[in-house]
Structures are given as structure tokens and as C-alpha cells.
Amino acid sequence: MLGIIILSPIVLGIAAISLRSHLMNRIALVGSALINVLALLVWWSGYRAHGLPGWLASYLSIDAMAFYFLAIMSLVYFGSTIYTLTYFKEHHFSAKQETLFVSVLMFFLSAMIGVVTAHHLALLWVFIEATTLTSALLIYFEQRKASLEAAWKYIYICSVGIALAFVGIIILSIGSKNVGTLFFNDLYHGAAGCNQFWLKLSFAFIIVGFGTKIGVAPIHAWLPDAHSEAPSPVSALLSGTLLNTAFLGLVRVYNIMKYAELQNFANILLLLTGFMSLFVCAVFMLQISNYKRMLAYSSIENMGLLFIGLALGGPGVFAAFLHACAHSISKTCLFLTSGNILSLYGSKQIKQVKGMIFSQPLTGWLWLISFLALAGMPPFPIFLSKFLLISAFIKADLTLLIIPFFLCLIVIFYGMGGTVFNMVFGSPGTLPTASARLSPSAFIPQLVLLMILLGIGVHLPPYFLNFLQDAVQFLKP
Amino acid sequence: MTDVLLILFGTTMLYVFAAGRIEAYIKTLSLQGLLLFFLVLANIPELNWLNLTFLVVETLLIKAILIPYFLLTVIRRNEIGREVEPDISQFYSLLFSVLIFMFGFLVAYWAASIESTILPLYFGVSIALIIASLFLIVTRKRIITHILCYMMLENGIFLLSLSVAGEMPMLVNLGVLLDLFVGIYLLVIFFNKIQSMYDGSHIDILTELKD
Numbered sequence: 001m002l003g004i005i006i007l008s009p010i011v012l013g014i015a016a017i018s019l020r021s022h023l024m025n026r027i028a029l030v031g032s033a034l035i036n037v038l039a040l041l042v043w044w045s046g047y048r049a050h051g052l053p054g055w056l057a058s059y060l061s062i063d064a065m066a067f068y069f070l071a072i073m074s075l076v077y078f079g080s081t082i083y084t085l086t087y088f089k090e091h092h093f094s095a096k097q098e099t100l101f102v103s104v105l106m107f108f109l110s111a112m113i114g115v116v117t118a119h120h121l122a123l124l125w126v127f128i129e130a131t132t133l134t135s136a137l138l139i140y141f142e143q144r145k146a147s148l149e150a151a152w153k154y155i156y157i158c159s160v161g162i163a164l165a166f167v168g169i170i171i172l173s174i175g176s177k178n179v180g181t182l183f184f185n186d187l188y189h190g191a192a193g194c195n196q197f198w199l200k201l202s203f204a205f206i207i208v209g210f211g212t213k214i215g216v217a218p219i220h221a222w223l224p225d226a227h228s229e230a231p232s233p234v235s236a237l238l239s240g241t242l243l244n245t246a247f248l249g250l251v252r253v254y255n256i257m258k259y260a261e262l263q264n265f266a267n268i269l270l271l272l273t274g275f276m277s278l279f280v281c282a283v284f285m286l287q288i289s290n291y292k293r294m295l296a297y298s299s300i301e302n303m304g305l306l307f308i309g310l311a312l313g314g315p316g317v318f319a320a321f322l323h324a325c326a327h328s329i330s331k332t333c334l335f336l337t338s339g340n341i342l343s344l345y346g347s348k349q350i351k352q353v354k355g356m357i358f359s360q361p362l363t364g365w366l367w368l369i370s371f372l373a374l375a376g377m378p379p380f381p382i383f384l385s386k387f388l389l390i391s392a393f394i395k396a397d398l399t400l401l402i403i404p405f406f407l408c409l410i411v412i413f414y415g416m417g418g419t420v421f422n423m424v425f426g427s428p429g430t431l432p433t434a435s436a437r438l439s440p441s442a443f444i445p446q447l448v449l450l451m452i453l454l455g456i457g458v459h460l461p462p463y464f465l466n467f468l469q470d471a472v473q474f475l476k477p
Numbered sequence: 478m479t480d481v482l483l484i485l486f487g488t489t490m491l492y493v494f495a496a497g498r499i500e501a502y503i504k505t506l507s508l509q510g511l512l513l514f515f516l517v518l519a520n521i522p523e524l525n526w527l528n529l530t531f532l533v534v535e536t537l538l539i540k541a542i543l544i545p546y547f548l549l550t551v552i553r554r555n556e557i558g559r560e561v562e563p564d565i566s567q568f569y570s571l572l573f574s575v576l577i578f579m580f581g582f583l584v585a586y587w588a589a590s591i592e593s594t595i596l597p598l599y600f601g602v603s604i605a606l607i608i609a610s611l612f613l614i615v616t617r618k619r620i621i622t623h624i625l626c627y628m629m630l631e632n633g634i635f636l637l638s639l640s641v642a643g644e645m646p647m648l649v650n651l652g653v654l655l656d657l658f659v660g661i662y663l664l665v666i667f668f669n670k671i672q673s674m675y676d677g678s679h680i681d682i683l684t685e686l687k688d
Contacts, residue, residue, distance in 0.1 A: 059648065122645055126652030133659050140667070145674055149683045152667050156623060159660055160614065163630055166653075167607060170638050174592060182645075197591065225686040284688055293688065 001043050002052055002062055005070075006113050008035045013106030016099050025095070025102040026085060032106055033081040036074040043067070044467075058183060060117045064470035069116050069248050071467070072325050075452065076240035076332045077109060079445035080233040083336045086442045087233055090343055101141055108134035108237075115245040121169055121182040124249050125162065128213055131242060132158040139230040139238075150222075150229035157222040158212055165209020172202035172256075184252055188476075191259035199260050206253050207269050213246035216273045216307060217280040220300050224284075227296035228348065232339025235292065239299045239335060240328040247306055247324065251475070254310060258476040263313070270311035275401075277304025278408035285415030290348045291341070294419060295334050298374065301412055302327040308405070309389055316392030318472050323385035325468075326373070329453045330382065333370035333446040337363060340442050341423075350419055355428035359435065364424045366446050371420045373453055375413055381457040479519050480598055486512050486636070487578065487602045490609050493629070494574040495567060497559050499552050502625045503545050509632050510541025516639060531647070535654050540635075544628060544661055548621070551665055555672055557621055564616045574609055581605030599640035606633030620671060620678045624664045631657055 012028040043062065052060055062070065084105075088098060111134055114127035132155060140151035173182060175198025179190035191199075208219060215223035227235045257266040281301035288294045302323065309320025340363045345353050356364035376382035386409075393402050456464060489505045489512070496502060514536040521529065565573070578601075585601030610630035614623055638645070645653075668678065675682045 120646070120649065122649040123652065126649060126656055129656040129660070130652075133656065133663055136663060136667075140670075146685050148667065148670055148674055149685055152620075152671060152683065153686075155660070155663060155667065156627070159627060159664075160611075160630065163627075163634060166634055167637065170634070170641055174595065174641050177594065182649075195592065224688065229686070288688065 001039055002060060002117060005036060005039045006060070006110050006117070008032060008039075009106040009110040009113075013103040016102045016106070020095050020099045022088075022095050022098060025088075025098045028102050028106060029081045029084055032109060033074070033078040036109075037078055040067070040071055040074055044071075059120050059123055060114065061119060062117055063119075063474065064467065065248065065251070065474040066116045068321065068467055068471035069244055069324075070113065072244060072328050073112060073116065073241045075449065076237065076328050079332050079336065079449050080236045080240075082441055082445045083236070083339065084233045086439055087231060087339065089439065097141075101138065104134050104137045105234075105237075108138065112241055112245050116248055118249075119184050121172070121184065121187070121253070122166075124252070125166055125169060128165075128210070128246060128249060129159070129162050131245070132162065132213070135234070135238060135242065138234045139226050141231055141234070142229075144229070147229040150225040154222045154226040157219075161209050161212025161219060163209070164212075165206050168202040168205025168209055171198055171205060175199045175202060184256070187256050188259045191256050192261070194260055196260065196262060199257065199262055200265050203253065203257055203262070203266055204269065207250065207273065210246050210250045210253070211273060214243055214250065214303050215300055216303050217277040217300060218273075220277070220280065223300060224293045224296040227299065227335075228290055228292035232292075232335055232342065235295075235338070236332040236335035239295070240332040243299060243303055244324050244328055247303065251310065255475055267311040267313070270307045271401075274304040274307030274311065275404065275408075277301060277307070278405070278412070282408045282411040282415070285412050288415065288419065289350055291350050291353070291419065291423065292335075292338050292348050294350070294416060295331065295338060298412070298416060299327075299331060301408075302331070302374075305386075305389065309385075309392065312389070312392035312396045312398070313477075314392055314395050315388045316396070317475055318468070319385045319388035319392060321468055321471055322381060322388070326381040326385060326453060326456070329449050330370055330373040330380070333366065333449050333453075334374060336442075336446050337366045337370060340438055341367065343438070344436055350423060352431065353423045354426040354431050355424075357424050358428065362443055363438070366443065366450075368420060368424050369450060370446065371416065373450065375417065379457045380453060381460075384457065384460075479516065482512055482516050482519065483598050483602050486516075487605065490606055490629070491571070491574055491578075493613065494570050494609070497567065499557050499560060499619070499621060499625075500549070502622065503548050503552070506548070506625060506628055506632075507541050507545035509629070510536055510539075510545070513540060513632065513635060513639075516636070520639060527647070531650060535650075536635075539654070539658060540628075540632065544658075547661070547665065548625065551668065552621060555621075555669075555678065557619070557678065560617055560619055560622055564618070570612075570616060573612060577608050577612060578605045581608065596640055599636065603633050603637035603640055606630075606636060609633075618680055620668055620680055623680070624661065624668060627664070628661065 009032045012032050016024050016028045111127050111130035115124060118124040118127055136151045136155040139154055140147050175195040176187060178193045179186050212219045227238055230238060254266055257263055277300050281297045284297050305323055306320045309316040341353055342348060344360055373380040376386045390402060393399060489509055493502055493505050517532045517536055581604040582601040584604055585597040588600055589595045589597040607630060610626045610633060613626045672678050
């Protein structure tokens with residue numbers, strides 16, 4: 001089953017390259033999304049026997065945590081592929097250009113699946129670097145000056161960051177001489193006997209390295225540029241899946257620290273970077289002028305929340321995982337809708353877009369509701385995850401930290417809310433009103449994703465809760 | 478023998494600090510690849526054909542020949558001669574390099590006193606190389622120099638992984654190599670695009686995106 005999930009995008013990508021036709025590109029897009037979702041459904045329904053053959057299975061396999069993140073990924077990916085069809089239709093790219101986009105997207109997808117399912121630390125590193133290389137090409141896809149600058153910064157900063165993570169991995173292998181391998185399971189079992197000093201040092205390097213990829217402050221410099229300059233479906237994938245997959249890598253390493261009884265040290269680092277991300281986002285949110293950059297800064301904030309949840313432990317971990325899912329879905333809706341706004345108004349500047357609700361009601365409502373979902377209005381699940389975070393603060397005896405936490409969240413809500421409300425309800429004045437009509441496929445993915453999000457928030461289905469809990473239990477309590 | 482090679486390796490980095498011509502950087506990079514090849518040869522305990530072929534391909538073919546050749550054609554085509562005025566003058570950066578090496582060796586001896594399996598010279602040179610490349614990335618302004626320093630950073634990391642001597646599985650080694658190669662390839666592609674789109678190759682031109 002895993003073989004199909006990883007290899008199908010590669011096969012479809014190669015098919016797209018060899019045929020180079022508009023039709024094949026579309027088949028590859030929809031096909032990869034469908035295969036991904038179906039394979040996961042089959043796996044979930046109990047057919048778990050067929051992993052990868054032989055020795056490969058120890059490197060790559062689906063466990064509870066991988067399944068949870070794969071499920072989020074397949075949802076987000078499905079949404080953005082459907083949206084990509086609209087994107088292609090509007091921009092009239094040549095078959096060659098489309099093929100480049102589709103094939104690189106396929107390789108990007110299988111690299112991300114590799115990150116999620118890797119059970120060997122260094123192999124995980126290889127896949128994370130592979131996601132950087134493939135997605136850089138997607139960011140540059142529109143071939144503008146700004147996107148070139150964004151792609152350059154992205155690939156360079158992330159490569160250097162990831163290189164530092166490799167230093168961390170080498171240091172980890174010095175500290176875990178008693179284990180001798182870098183398989184996560186072996187490391188978990190042998191962690192208690194490892195040299196604590198080297199483990200601490202390696203975690204510091206790895207948090208810098210993977211943190212660069214996750215996009216937490218102060219190593220977030222590439223994120224606003226890359227997310228704002230990439231084509232909208234790619235921005236959605238970057239924010240909704242790529243950040244999560246790198247976060248999963250960090251969670252696996254953090255688990256080693258837990259087994260080695262070093263969680264106090266790790267928690268301090270995580271809390272520090274988490275709060276710094278909230279602070280950076282709060283500062284920039286008040287003076288933002290580009291709505292896609294606004295969404296990118298909000299990704300930094302949300303990754304900070306994941307870090308904080310992970311560090312608090314207990315209900316915090318549950319909150320962090322729930323938040324990862326809810327953030328991915330709502331941010332995907334926002335980025336896809338921002339694609340609509342961009343094609344309607346032709347500008348990423350906030351001041352060029354006013355009164356969407358009058359001229360483009362559906363886009364306006366989607367923008368507003370997705371924002372409310374992201375900001376954590378009940379009944380959306382982010383309300384629950386933030387609520388659980390607060391209770392985790394109290395449970396961890398860090399009640400005082402709730403004050404800066406709330407302050408940052410309020411400032412961010414104020415900044416982002418003001419912008420969104422202005423874009424939706426502000427009077428257009430002399431600005432040109434957008435009268436163009438978008439095809440239905442520019443709305444369907446967001447509507448479906450919002451429905452799913454609402455379903456999770458209102459009902460919290462027992463099966464969802466089950467595999468969320470399975471994923472959380474993967475971490476040592 | 479290993480010690481001589483390591484000292485030579487450290488000296489190449491000092492040379493980079495003092496040098497101003499980009500071509501000299503690239504030649505140093507190639508020399509570093511060659512030194513890594515000899516280091517690998519000197520350290521291999523038994524000759525496993527598969528491993529040996531792989532390491533020869535990695536160090537000699539890719540690090541010493543292919544990538545430097547590739548970069549050399551790029552700078553010749555774009556007629557890039559020297560590093561533009563760096564933020565810190567050559568003299569002070571040399572001074573810094575000495576401090577970095579001192580720091581590297583201090584860390585190495587201290588580390589060796591905790592963990593007896595660590596070889597201080599190996600460890601010290603590689604730590605110094607990593608920090609020195611990061612220092613160069615921060616202080617140099619040409620985009621091509623950034624690519625070169627990234628390669629030097631990778632060389633430092635390769636040396637560090639040799640000093641640990643823990644064997645990585647073949648699968649992982651292959652992956653790392655592939656990533657590195659594709660990474661350099663892409664960086665050069667983007668470099669060429671920047672060169673043609675902005676008509677220059679200075680990081681100061683990349684300031685369109687900011688808040």
C-alpha cells in the first residue's frame with residue numbers, strides 16, 4: 001500500500017514528462033490526488049498487511065502518527081489539485097510549462113510522503129532536503145522577478161538550515177554510540193543510555209535546521225517571501241502540508257529527547273521559539289500591506305502554537321496535533337481564496353481590494369469564513385485547540401505565560417481581522433470593482449474543506465478522535 | 478598522513494579567507510574535494526568494493542571535478558572576476574579566521590576529553606570549517622560566492638561525518654549525494670536567471686520582497 005502511495009506520483013510525473021499533453025497533465029493531477037486518498041482509505045479500513053518489501057519496510061512505513069499527517073496531506077493536496085485545474089485554465093500555460101509544474105508537483109508530493117513515513121533520521125533528512133529542491137521550482141513557476149528572488153532565498157536559506165540539521169544528526173550519532181543506528185525505534189529504545197550532553201547539542205542543531213523548514217522565528221526569513229510569491233495552489237501546499245511534514249520530523253526527534261529524559265531542556269527551546277514566532281507575527285501583522293504575506297505570517301504564528309503545544313505536554317500535545325490539522329485545512333482555504341482574489345483584482349496589495357462582498361459575494365464570504373475558522377471562532381476546531389492550549393498552560397504550572405500568549409493572539413487577531421473585514425466589507429470608493437466570473441472549481445475545494453472542518457469542530461467524529469489519539473500516544477507521555 | 482591532510486585542509490580555508498578572486502575559490506573547492514578523497518582512502522579500514530566506488534564517485538568525481546568544473550564554466554561565461562568589496566576587509570576576516578580555528582580546536586580538545594572516541598584534529602578542523610563557511614556566507618556579497626561557501630559548508634560536514642566514523646547506510650549516502658548534486662545544480666540555474674534578469678549578481682539587488 002505504501003509502495004503505491006509513494007511511487008504513484010513518481011510514475012504519473014514521469015508519464016506527464018514523456019507525454020507532455022494538457023490531458024495527461026490533468027490526468028496526473030487528479031489521478032495522484034485520488035490514488036492518495038483512496039490508498040489511505042483502504043489502509044484505514046484495516047488492510048494494513050502490505051507495507052514495503054523486506055528491508056525497505058524498516059526505513060519507510062506508516063505508523064499512527066504518519067497516518068494522521070498523511071490524511072491531512074491528502075485532503076489539502078486534493079483541494080489544491082482541483083484548484084490547480086482552474087489555475088491552469090485561467091493562465092493558459094503551454095503544455096511544456098504545465099508539464100513542468102505537474103511533474104515537479106508529483107515529485108514534491110512523493111518527497112513529502114517520504115518525510116512523513118521515514119523511520120530513519122538521516123533518510124528523513126534526505127527527504128526534507130528533496131522537498132526544498134522540488135518546491136523551489138514550483139515557487140519560481142511564474143518566472144517573475146519577485147518569484148525568482150523568493151525562490152532563491154527559499155532554496156538557499158533552507159539548504160543551509162538543513163545542512164545544520166545534518167550536523168545535528170552527526171552529533172546525535174556521536175552521542176548514541178551505544179545504539180549504533182539512526183532508526184527512530186532503536187534510538188527510542190536506547191535513548192536512556194545515550195550521552196546527554198551530545199543529545200542536547202544535537203537537538204539544538206536539529207531545532208535550528210528543521211525549524212528553518214518549519215518556518216518558526218527567528219529563522220523564518222524565507223517564509224513570507226516564498227508563500228506570497230508562489231502560485232496560490234502551491235502556497236496552499238507549502239503552508240498546509242510542507243510545514244506540517246517538517247514539524248512531524250521534529251516531533252520524532254523530540255520523542256528521542258523524551259525517552260532520554262531531556263524533555264525539560266527541549267521544552268525550553270520549543271517554548272522560546274514558539275513565543276518568538278507569536279511575537280514576530282504580532283509585530284508584522286499590524287503593518288502588513290500584502291494579503292498573501294499576511295497569510296504567510298499567520299503560518300509562522302500557527303507553527304509557533306504547535307511548538308508551544310508540544311512543549312506543554314499532556315493536553316498540549318493533543319491540542320497541537322488537532323491544531324495542525326485545523327490550521328492546514330483553514331489555511332488552504334485562505335490561500336486558495338487568495339488565488340481567486342488575485343485573479344479578480346490583479347493585485348496582492350490589501351488597499352487595492354475593498355468591498356468584495358458587494359461585487360464577489362462568494363469569494364468574500366469564503367475569505368471571511370476561512371478567516372474565522374483560522375482565528376478560532378467556535379464552532380471551528382481551532383477554538384477547541386486553543387482552548388486546550390490554555391488548559392495545558394494551567395496544567396503545566398505556567399499560568400503566567402498565558403498573559404503574553406493572549407496578548408500576542410489578540411494583536412494578531414486585531415491586525416488580521418481588521419484587514420480581512422476591510423477587504424470584505426469596506427466601501428470600494430473609486431477602486432475598480434471586479435466583475436469577472438470564476439469557474440465553480442475555484443470555489444468547490446474551499447467549500448468542501450470548510451464543511452469538513454465544520455464537521456470536525458461540531459461533531460468531533462469518534463474515528464477522527466481515535467486516530468488523533470493514536471497519533472498522540474506515539475509520543476512518550 | 479591523515480594529520481598532514483587535515484592541516485592542508487584547514488589551510489585551504491585560510492586561503493579562501495585571504496583570496497579575492499572567485500576562480501581561486503573554485504580551485505580551492507576542487508582541492509578540498511581531492512583532499513577529502515585522500516582522507517577517505519587513508520581511513521578506509523577494509524576495501525569493500527561497493528563502498529569504495531561510491532566514495533570515489535562522491536569525492537573525486539563529484540566534489541573535486543564535476544561541481545568545480547560546472548561552477549568554473551559559469552563564472553567564465555558571466556565574466557565574474559573578483560569578490561566585490563566585502564563587508565569586512567580581507568585583513569580582518571583573516572584575523573577572524575584565526576579566532577574561528579582557535580575556537581574549533583578548543584571545542585575539539587574539550588569534546589575529546591568527554592568522549593574518548595573523538596579525534597581532536599578531525600573534529601576541530603571540521604567544526605572550524607563549518608563556522609568559517611557560515612562566517613563567509615554572512616560577510617561576502619556575491620551570489621556565486623554564496624554557492625561556493627555552501628559547498629565548503631558541505632565539505633566541512635562531510636569531514637565531520639568522517640570523524641565520527643559511524644557508517645551511514647548506503648541508501649542514505651546516496652540520498653545525501655543526490656540532494657547535494659541537485660541542490661548545486663538548481664542554485665546555479667537560479668544564479669544564471671538572476672544574472673540575466675537583474676543584470677548583476679550582487680545580493681544587494683535582491684531587495685524587492687520585504688515588509
